Amino acid sequence: MSDQEKDLLKVKLDQLQCHFTWGPQKENIDLDDLQQRLEDTIQTNVKSRGRSYNQLAFVxxxxxxxxxxxxxxxxAEKILRENHEDEFEKRIIVTYGNRAWVNYHMGQLTEAQSYLDKLERICQQFPDASRYTAMIPEVYGEKGWSLLKSSSQCYEEAKECFKKALEEDPDNIEWNVGYAIVLSRLEAFSGTPDSYKPTQSMKQFRRVLELDPDHAEAMVLLALKLQQRNQTEEALELVEGALQKSPDLPHVIRYAAKFYRLKRNVEKAVDLLKKGLEITPKSTFLHHQIGLCYRNKLMSLNKNSRSKRPSDPAFEQRAELIELCKYHFKKAFEPRPFTFIRAQLDYARICSFNEEYPKVEEMYNNLLKLEGIRPENKQAICLEAGLFELNQKKSESKAITHFLEGMKVNYNSTEKKRCRDNLMTITNRQLRRDGRDSKAYGVLGLMHQLDGEKREAIENFAKASELDPDNEEYLSALCELGLSIETDNDCPNKS
Incomplete structure (x- = not known):
């Protein structure tokens, strides 16, 4: 092929619906971790092997x-032929699109064109299809699962894909499960609209169990939602039933273990998680959950005054639990340094608990430099770094800097609220010590400004400027806020 023909082929490939045209791309994915998770799924979950092979090819x-x-x-093609013979051509669209892209990357341009030709023939049977792709439920469903598996930044888009798939095929178990899982995960992100409606995913998991009463993963995920609402009797019944139906399915084991940990049955949780690790030894989720279990035991032991005495057996047990926490948290985040932020924060907290302060400072410094992460993760990093400076390093000024950075992230979350609450506590304490502390008034002014409370912000910046009249930062803020209020008054109907 000439360069012109190659460029034309690339234009055609960009029109396809497949993993190579769906976000996120390489810079947003921990490829090694995703590869491991896909290989684990292929090993343990027969139902989703075709889908997993497709995404593994992309990786x-x-x-x-x-x-x-x-x-x-x-x-993937072999599995689709065996399991979906009646609807093979609907299911193969994504696989053929991926095949065309891989051949293109290998320089096999004629082979890539042959798969485009196959797609063109398939798409002719769908009235609303474009030349090389058809947005049918099977494609929406595959895209939804890909986005769900790739990155938390894509959960909103994954939700919309599953909704589209279910519009035309509302009884499809595979897409109902995907929709329930993505709703559940979005509810866990405290800043999303979905977070305020926990019954959405519960309703959807019940829908899955209507269609498939033996779906063990839906059972344990519903149980976790019920547990949050203190409906413990039904939750326990679901977990026990799921473990009977699928005792060796890693996803069932891990969510059941989380249920028992939250139920304060830590020994049962650890036993399940260790069993899960025998099946999928590199699972970052399982390592994190074991770390959380050992942390629970550590916090309970720490209430015992004997654990502080070097001569007491409890002291040795305390040291052992600290090392176990660190080991498993590190195993959780090392393969996922850009996405498993929570595991890194948990590791830093344990190091702080053990007074390993230089290591903690290094971790927070590295985390604060990360870009492109979810906003609530950024806020969580600022919150934890601020608490470390406040409680361990006894530096109010550095704590204020971190808490303000957390507030500046434009995202409503519990982490942002905690940053604000800590700032309010510090500034009130500073003003009780010295009612003429200009910096405390300046911080209050900035907090109100970030909250959109302009008049309160002006009041506090004015006090700060009165006490420190040469401070250009306060004068600039007053000028900016004054102009903003004038603009609002000139445009009273502005939405």
Whole structure:
């Protein structure tokens, strides 16, 4: 092919619906971690092997393993032929799109064009299809699962994909499960609209169990939601039933273990998690959950005054639990340094608890430099860094800097609220010590400004400026706020 023909082929490939055209791309994915999770799923979950092979091909291609990617796609096609013979052509659209892209990356341009030709023939049978792709439920469903597996930044888009798929096929179990899971995960992000409606995912998990009463993963995920609402009897019944139906399914084991940990049955949780690690030894989620279990035991032991005495056996047990926490939290975040922020914060807290302050400072410094992470994760980093400076390093000024950075992230979350609450506590304490503390008034002014409370902000900046008349920062803020209020008054109907 000439360069012109190659460029034309690339234009056609960009029109496809497949993993190579769906976000996020390489810079937003921990490829090694995603590869491990996909391989674990292929090993343990027969129902989703075709889907997992498809996404694994994409990951392998990005890592330069194109031959392996071809093998993955051949496996995906074989599984789709075996399991979806009646609707094979609907299911194969994404796989053929991936195959065309892999061949393109390998320089096999004629082969890539042959898969475009196959897609063109398939798409002719769908009235609303474009030349090379058709936005049918099977494609929306595949896209939803891909986005759900890739990155938390894509959960909103994944939700919309599952909704689209279910509009035309409302009884499809596979897409109902995906929709329930993404609703549940969005509810866990305290700043999203979904977070205020926890019954949404509960309703959707019940819908899955109407369609498939033996769906063990839906059972344990529903149980966790019920547990949050103190409906413990039904929750326990669901967990026990799920473990009977699918005792060796890692996702069932891990969510059941989380249920028992929250129920304060830590020994049962650890036993389940260790069993899960025997099946999927590299699971970052399982390691994190074990770390949380050991942390629960550590906090309970720490209430015992004997654990502080070097001569007492409880002291040795305390030291052992600290090392176990650190080991498992580190195992959780090392393969996912850009996405598993919570595990890193948990590790830093344990190091702080053990007074390993230089290590904690290094961790927070590295985390504060991260870009492109979810806003509530950024706020959580600022919150924890601020609490460390406040409580361990006894530096109110550095704590204020971190808490303000958390408030500046434009996202409503519990982490943001805690940053604000801590700032209010510090500034009130400073003003009780010295009612003429200009910096405290300046911080209050900035807090009100970030909250959109302009008049309160002006009042506090005015006090700060009165006490420190040469401070250009306060004068600039007053000028900016004054102009903003004038603009609002000139445009009273402005929404």
């Amino acid at each position: 392998n291609c990005l890592q330069g393993n194109c031959e392996e990617a071809i093998q993955n796609l051949q496996e």
